[in-house]
Amino acid sequence: MKNATIPSLRVEPELRLAAESVLQNGESLSSFVEQSIRASIERRLAQQAFIARGLASRDEAQRTGEYFAAEDVLRELDDMRAHAEAKAST
Numbered sequence: 001m002k003n004a005t006i007p008s009l010r011v012e013p014e015l016r017l018a019a020e021s022v023l024q025n026g027e028s029l030s031s032f033v034e035q036s037i038r039a040s041i042e043r044r045l046a047q048q049a050f051i052a053r054g055l056a057s058r059d060e061a062q063r064t065g066e067y068f069a070a071e072d073v074l075r076e077l078d079d080m081r082a083h084a085e086a087k088a089s090t
Helices: 013-021 029-064 070-088
Strands: none
Touching (some): 013 029
8 A cells, every 4th residue: 555655846848748758558647657766766776786796896806816807707798698699599
């Protein structure tokens, strides 16, 4: 049950029209705004987790002195992509 509200938001008329123009069948502007907020929260949480993993990796590399050349990492990523593409095509 919903029992909290998001504050009203004043926007330019063009923004409201743009939002209304992309609504799907039966979708309300309110549900579109709610879904947009949820998606933004998920994206920001993913960004925060990505940054935290990167900082932890940096700290671990500094602690251990173990670093990897960019060329080696890119080559491994290319191999992983090629393997995934081959697997997907079968």
